Amino acid sequence: MHDSEFGRAARDSGILRLMDDLGGAINRDAGVQMLGGGNPAAIPAVEKVFRAEMEAMLADGRAFERMVGNYDSPQGNDAFIEALAELLSGALGQPLTRDNIAVTNGSQAAFGALFNMFAGRARGGKVKKILLPMTPEYIGYADLLPGVRHGFTAARPRIEELDDWRFKYRLDFERLRIGDDIGAVCISRPTNPSGNVITDDELARLRRMAREAGVPLIVDGAYGPPFPGIVFTRATPCWDENMILCLSLSKLGMPGARTGIVVARPEIIAHITESNAIFTLAPGRFGPSLAARLLANGGEKLTALCAQHITPYYRERSRRAGELLREAAHGVPLRVHASEGAIFLWLWFPGMPISGDALYRRLKRRGVLVVAGEHFFPGLKGAWRHREECIRVTFAAEAAQLERGIAAIGEEARRAYAAR
Amino acid sequence: MHDSEFGRAARDSGILRLMDDLGGAINRDAGVQMLGGGNPAAIPAVEKVFRAEMEAMLADGRAFERMVGNYDSPQGNDAFIEALAELLSGALGQPLTRDNIAVTNGSQAAFGALFNMFAGRARGGKVKKILLPMTPEYIGYADLLPGVRHGFTAARPRIEELDDWRFKYRLDFERLRIGDDIGAVCISRPTNPSGNVITDDELARLRRMAREAGVPLIVDGAYGPPFPGIVFTRATPCWDENMILCLSLSKLGMPGARTGIVVARPEIIAHITESNAIFTLAPGRFGPSLAARLLANGGEKLTALCAQHITPYYRERSRRAGELLREAAHGVPLRVHASEGAIFLWLWFPGMPISGDALYRRLKRRGVLVVAGEHFFPGLKGAWRHREECIRVTFAAEAAQLERGIAAIGEEARRAYAAR
Numbered sequence: 157m158h159d160s161e162f163g164r165a166a167r168d169s170g171i172l173r174l175m176d177d178l179g180g181a182i183n184r185d186a187g188v189q190m191l192g193g194g195n196p197a198a199i200p201a202v203e204k205v206f207r208a209e210m211e212a213m214l215a216d217g218r219a220f221e222r223m224v225g226n227y228d229s230p231q232g233n234d235a236f237i238e239a240l241a242e243l244l245s246g247a248l249g250q251p252l253t254r255d256n257i258a259v260t261n262g263s264q265a266a267f268g269a270l271f272n273m274f275a276g277r278a279r280g281g282k283v284k285k286i287l288l289p290m291t292p293e294y295i296g297y298a299d300l301l302p303g304v305r306h307g308f309t310a311a312r313p314r315i316e317e318l319d320d321w322r323f324k325y326r327l328d329f330e331r332l333r334i335g336d337d338i339g340a341v342c343i344s345r346p347t348n349p350s351g352n353v354i355t356d357d358e359l360a361r362l363r364r365m366a367r368e369a370g371v372p373l374i375v376d377g378a379y380g381p382p383f384p385g386i387v388f389t390r391a392t393p394c395w396d397e398n399m400i401l402c403l404s405l406s407k408l409g410m411p412g413a414r415t416g417i418v419v420a421r422p423e424i425i426a427h428i429t430e431s432n433a434i435f436t437l438a439p440g441r442f443g444p445s446l447a448a449r450l451l452a453n454g455g456e457k458l459t460a461l462c463a464q465h466i467t468p469y470y471r472e473r474s475r476r477a478g479e480l481l482r483e484a485a486h487g488v489p490l491r492v493h494a495s496e497g498a499i500f501l502w503l504w505f506p507g508m509p510i511s512g513d514a515l516y517r518r519l520k521r522r523g524v525l526v527v528a529g530e531h532f533f534p535g536l537k538g539a540w541r542h543r544e545e546c547i548r549v550t551f552a553a554e555a556a557q558l559e560r561g562i563a564a565i566g567e568e569a570r571r572a573y574a575a576r
Numbered sequence: 577m578h579d580s581e582f583g584r585a586a587r588d589s590g591i592l593r594l595m596d597d598l599g600g601a602i603n604r605d606a607g608v609q610m611l612g613g614g615n616p617a618a619i620p621a622v623e624k625v626f627r628a629e630m631e632a633m634l635a636d637g638r639a640f641e642r643m644v645g646n647y648d649s650p651q652g653n654d655a656f657i658e659a660l661a662e663l664l665s666g667a668l669g670q671p672l673t674r675d676n677i678a679v680t681n682g683s684q685a686a687f688g689a690l691f692n693m694f695a696g697r698a699r700g701g702k703v704k705k706i707l708l709p710m711t712p713e714y715i716g717y718a719d720l721l722p723g724v725r726h727g728f729t730a731a732r733p734r735i736e737e738l739d740d741w742r743f744k745y746r747l748d749f750e751r752l753r754i755g756d757d758i759g760a761v762c763i764s765r766p767t768n769p770s771g772n773v774i775t776d777d778e779l780a781r782l783r784r785m786a787r788e789a790g791v792p793l794i795v796d797g798a799y800g801p802p803f804p805g806i807v808f809t810r811a812t813p814c815w816d817e818n819m820i821l822c823l824s825l826s827k828l829g830m831p832g833a834r835t836g837i838v839v840a841r842p843e844i845i846a847h848i849t850e851s852n853a854i855f856t857l858a859p860g861r862f863g864p865s866l867a868a869r870l871l872a873n874g875g876e877k878l879t880a881l882c883a884q885h886i887t888p889y890y891r892e893r894s895r896r897a898g899e900l901l902r903e904a905a906h907g908v909p910l911r912v913h914a915s916e917g918a919i920f921l922w923l924w925f926p927g928m929p930i931s932g933d934a935l936y937r938r939l940k941r942r943g944v945l946v947v948a949g950e951h952f953f954p955g956l957k958g959a960w961r962h963r964e965e966c967i968r969v970t971f972a973a974e975a976a977q978l979e980r981g982i983a984a985i986g987e988e989a990r991r992a993y994a995a996r
């Protein structure tokens with residue numbers, strides 16, 4: 157096989173291992189405690205709404221046949237985009253039109269298109285990078301600039317110890333510089349994997365810095381406001397012409413539909429549309445068609461679903477997971493990141509004698525899947541023990557899985573420290 | 577915006593214009609005669625089956641909830657892949673397992689992954705190309721090696737005049753060489769856009785050549801056997817370890833589901849899986865979940881659907897479109913490619929005073945969408961008047977659209993020749 161730059165990039169990536177673990181657990185291994193992947197929870201009230209909308213689509217003349225039997229335009233489903241423009245104009249306080257919105261096959265595909273649009277190799281061979289202003293950051297970004305060496309650069313956060321067992325990462329503005337080798341800045345809010353939510357003030361400062369540097373700020377809102385709104389703290393959604401907000405239907409409960417949403421200025425939307433046409437002809441129509449129904453009347457049904465069911469559900473799961481962990485990890489110097497949003501707890505084992513990856517492998521042998529923390533520092537240079545001391549654990553798993561899985565984490569961690 | 581190689585590649589591509597025309601026509605412009613895109617026809621018997629399977633999924637416990645609410649594994653839906661392995665083992669006469677099959681978000685995404693796997697820039701800067709052994713060839717390939725100059729190379733066909741108005745392209749083995757700058761060979765069978773089907777003998781010779789050159793042969797079977805089987809001549813499906821067969825659910829009638837299928841040796845399937853994980857996490861689950869139901873019991877339901885409904889439907893539409901064209905183009909020295917498969921007629925206007933692109937634009941102003949032929953010669957070097965003398969017309973359009981559209985083509989062509 158030809159040893160293409162693309163091919164090389166694709167080998168042994170963290171995201172592949174994660175998705176493979178996840179797919180295997182969901183599809184095949186009934187006995188596994190799946191605390192690894194980013195699969196959203198099965199929330200009965202949410203499932204009920206999706207089923208009702210599907211039944212309504214089937215009852216609505218030829219709506220189902222149109223959905224299945226036609227390509228969408230490469231920008232994405234018209235009805236969905238129009239409804240989103242209305243909802244998001246209100247939620248973001250900006251007059252958005254259909255020219256500000258494109259649909260992709262999941263937001264992963266959007267990040268691929270955006271990163272390669274603003275970074276990578278330019279005419280003449282110069283390389284621009286994506287700056288991740290705070291690591292740990294989403295594992296899935298790391299391989300999205302195939303064939304580009306050092307396509308990412310990243311900054312360490314400050315670590316703030318909140319009490320005897322919680323901590324929080326803070327953007328370290330002292331260290332943060334946007335040099336002329338940077339093509340765009342990208343941050344997830346809430347942050348996958350840490351559950352951190354950068355504050356409104358931090359975000360405002362980041363927006364200013366990006367604008368002054370003349371590069372766009374990409375905000376990954378897969379878990380964030382305005383939907384699905386898996387946020388347990390104050391986080392005001394915002395947008396301006398220099399921002400690119402990426403949203404998704406996945407954490408709303410529809411990961412099988414692979415529907416991502418990009419909110420940006422029209423010239424960027426035109427590029428996403430071109431990228432869709434070239435690489436996939438058009439986005440899938442199932443997710444957008446179903447969601448367009450949820451978004452009728454200004455999106456009130458969706459907004460209620462988030463506020464009444466999705467946010468409270470995950471808030472409670474986060475609380476419960478924290479409680480279980482505290483119990484399971486007695487005697488272990490574990491610290492857990494403040495759970496401000498998203499569906500993960502980020503565990504830091506200061507001074508643990510084995511790496512997070514070794515802990516992942518030990519747990520996997522016991523049938524408990526987590527993700528080793530080291531994958532979540534794409535672009536970060538220099539040695540930093542901290543990144544080998546963390547693992548990510550999802551609290552979207554079923555209650556029984558969560559209990560058994562967290563108990564196993566506690567045991568293995570205790571064993572690891574005891575062997576010192 | 578950063579002038580990345582990727583960004584440049586994405587601008588003004590033929591496939592973008594085509595998908596944009598198509599989406600616009602389907603979603604917005606009720607008055608347009610859409611003879612441009614590759615949208616399959618709405619065949620009532622087929623739609624009925626899809627609806628029944630959807631209703632069955634909803635009635636099948638939590639099957640719908642599982643489909644919507646879970647990521648698939650990056651290789652694709654297990655049940656779908658297992659069922660395909662059974663069906664394809666029989667149809668292709670080869671013992672295929674799940675390790676030979678991967679799912680993608682439409683076959684366009686599969687071609688992107690495959691082309692970048694076997695061609696593009698390698699370590700050290702050497703570029704390998706995709707050889708298209710016979711043009712005209714599918715428009716959508718052209719932009720799939722972003723940032724690679726001359727990523728495709730192509731050969732002219734021999735033109736065989738069959739009678740007073742039909743012609744057929746033939747692989748020109750005299751000119752065909754697979755040099756060491758070639759990473760893979762790719763051909764669509766049936767050919768989009770010409771409706772040509774390379775014969776079993778031609779295919780056998782091409783397989784031999786590729787094997788001897790040590791490069792894989794990619795066969796794009798989007799329209800072909802074993803499904804959807806839009807073939808009106810003899811075309812035996814085949815596969816071997818050096819072949820990569822790409823199939824799709826789109827022309828079966830499910831383009832909205834974006835489901836592509838790759839049949840290849842396990843190491844290639846592993847690469848497709850990696851590429852899925854990196855660029856889209858996992859393929860969409862709607863298409864595979866619905867189709868897995870159709871494929872139960874060795875795929876007999878699907879096979880019957882193709883043989884009893886899909887093949888005969890398009891065969892009749894092809895005949896009718898040819899008849900309409902012959903009538904509409906009286907006095908015009910039009911030649912039409914032998915319609916051996918796929919859903920297009922390929923019109924050649926020898927010596928036409930305006931280009932196919934000018935004819936496309938004149939027709940578009942009248943609300944009739946076709947595709948100019950010049951886009952279908954990716955990688956072909958040298959001047960060749962023939963490519964400016966052709967347009968592609970789909971016969972999957974509704975009967976009334978087809979009649980009005982073809983009448984307009986006849987009128988505009990006559991006007992073009994008359995102005996000489």
